[in-house]
Amino acid sequence: MNQEVDLIKNLKNPKLKNKAFQDLLDMYQERLYWHIRKIVITHDNANDVLQETFIRIFNGINNFKEKSSLHTWMYRIAYNESIRFLEKNKIKTLVSIDQENNSYLKNLKQDPFFNGDELQLKLNEIISKLSSKQQRVFQMKYFDDLSFHDISDILNISENTLKSSYYSAVKTIEDKILAAY
Template sequence: MPENENQLIVQLQSQDHKNHAFRELISLYKERLYWHIRNIVKSHDDADDVLQNTFIKVFKNIDNFKGESKLYSWIYRIATNEALTHLKKNAKRLNLNSEEANNLAIKNLESDVYFEGEKIQLKLQKAIATLPEKQQ
């Protein structure tokens, strides 16, 4: 296991170590991310789907991670956006309009015990949630 986050990032961005490092990343963050997503989408099956989509996006885009934030914050943002996208796509099934889905997600984000972001990060996530899907 890497000694620190920077070492994990280097391994994730290395083709030789990417698969092993990614398994470590999943074991480190899957439970926290699952409960964050579950808090937004409410359904276990939906949370599993969104979590899987989140990790797929992380795997495909890890080379674009610039280190401007903590790795977990970056992944958390991806998970939040995936959950919001899922809510919007399923808003009809849930009898919610897009605004209601956004408000529900923002409320859940504010009460999330795993959210480590500062006030500015929370404001950013709220602002992202109000953007049209293409701009997120």
């Protein structure tokens, strides 16, 4: 925790900000990339959103009030940037949920960065058919290993609601995987 306190202090110090920001990038770039990638799906889109996320972090660090952890604050920015990106692109191309899910799975299969096996592909197929709320909660808890408290802060949803959504998603996933194998 002291490392985070020092990092925040250095990020807010104009003389140390650039070096501290590089440290921040080294520590969080990959984790935030994968968090964003699960939302916007493609590598190129994830890179674009990640860049916007870090620009917002760099420009907004002095407004960070430290009511949550730096990690949670950055995840919230990444999540909001991802949703903003999806909404902006949704206006450009109106696509049905089924088309979007089929496109997601097709992109995943063709993605050179995806090296999953059949079970991983099935898991992603099942996740893609959950409600968007269940998808986000499941991905943040299962893949990003965030606490319900942190997810609650990021999504601004009560912990009990998140737990209900998560365990419902887990049950659905378990049932569909067991039925398939």
